[in-house]
Amino acid sequence: MKITILGAGGMGSRFAIKLHKKGNDVKLIDGWQINVDTIKKNGIFANFNGEELFEYIPIISPEEIEKDEQQADLIIVFTKSYQLREMLQGVKQIIGPNTYVLCLLNGMGHEEVLKEFVPKQNILLGITMWTAIMEAPGRVKLFGTGDVEMQNLEPGSDHKKFAEEVVGVLSDAGLNARYSENVKYSIYRKAALNGTLNSLCTILECNIGQLGKTKEAETLLKEIIAEFAAVGAKEGINLDQEEVYEHIYQTFLGDITEHYPSMYQDLIKNHRPTEIDFINGAISSKGTKYGVPTPYCTLLTQLIHAKEQIINVS
Template sequence: MKITVLGAGGMGSRFALMLHRAGNEVTLVDGWQANIDAIRKDGLQADFNGERVTAKLPIYSPAEIDRIGDQADLIIVFTKSNQLTTMFDAVRPIINAETYVLCLLNGIGHEDVLEKYVAKDHLLLGITMWTAGMTGPGHVTLVGNGNVELQNFAPAGKNFAQQVVQVFDDAGLNATYSDNVKYAIWRKACVNGTLNSLCALLACNIGELGKTHGIEGLLKAIIAEFAAVGAHEGLQLDQAEIYQHVAATFTSDIADHYPSMYQDLVINHRKTEIDFINGTVWRKGEQYGVPTPDCQLLTQLIQMKEALVKAK
């Protein structure tokens, strides 16, 4: 399959590398010039479960999009949520009536943006529990195991969605077709709304977070806010199951992992996707008259820290 990955950070690089190694034709688009230069010079460098791997992949900036040539069968979105509109404005030339777009971003509500660029029956939504760390321009660390769930946004896209599942599975990405991806997206948002925001604020990894005093009560309070707002979106989130799912990461094979929000804010001083996670729950809570004090506080604290480190 001919695939273009938007966003060559940790997760975009993981998917690009694994799909490339499985024989797919993969192109990267990224907005970080140092990353583009490093990958062009030395290839994508990865510590892949202890193995040193190099992949020579074509990579372009959004301004160079007209150099890509043939349009992709599938565009996978891994750009940051706050960069979504800017990126898709730039890549319009590689989107036609046959192009499918798969959004695997953390957070809630991305389909509202993507519907402006691709027909609903060519839009796929999903979540992934893979992890990845970026250690420098063109260098990533990929450890542990994960999976992908995805679904077509409209009924007409089901056949292609199932083809993507097979392509991903052949690449070792452990993909499954979901009959209720919206639930899965909100469930994943609960994970990011707890682990990502808290690890970024406390400057710790997942395992260290799990050892902090009072973490159980705080996790349950945050999840309860997601559930209260989700109920107004037609979702009945299983709070007990989600809490157990989050808590299990503290002693799992990703316990030493620093989530993407930590990597963006603490290491790279880049703006985070907090507005599309806890921030969305806060905004929707105000819309529905649902109090969300914990999500509001986490959003405001992350935004304050972004300002302090002059995140861009």
């Protein structure tokens, strides 16, 4: 399968390495030129659970796409949410009528952007619980275990057949994929995880384990989850708040307690914009639309944006 991965950060690199090692035709497209140049010269170095790995994978920037560039069978999106529209605009030449796009981004609402560039029936929505950290251009840290859950945005036997083929390709590469009949529930469930761990760890400038040790953690998690559930109910998503809380609480006990979530890495470590508008900000906006109070998500969104201004993100 000819696979193009948009975004050569931690997650894009993880998927590229696993898929390439299994013999798939993989190409990376990334907008960070230093990263592109480094990977072209040296390949990708990965610390995989303490083991050093190296993989050379073709990579280009959107500006380097040739006029006769072959269209991809599958595009996997790993850009930042706020970069999605610009990236798709830059690579629209490789999106053909038979190209499918699998979106595994954190947060909600990406399908509205995708539909501007891809036929609705060719969109695959999903989530992944794999984790990764980009330590430097061309260098990533990969740890823990994870999986992928995905579903066609629009039902149809032919489209589901391709989606199931993608599930097979990902699973064959060790990425533990499965087809879902209710991925929107899972997207809300994961967004609730990101809406607690990402935003709180970023505001408090702490890792997951440190957050879990605070006396306030339980109350904060439950209040934020309740807002996700209230908004989700307006969209036919009946979020099991107790299960979601237990799911998030387990991160305080597992093997990622020393992990700093991606929003922390973006803002605190790298002084880059965050995806807050697609996580807590999405709940705040939807809450306004549906007349549902979301004071915690609204405040967290405002605080993150204020912190972006104080840090002077670029």
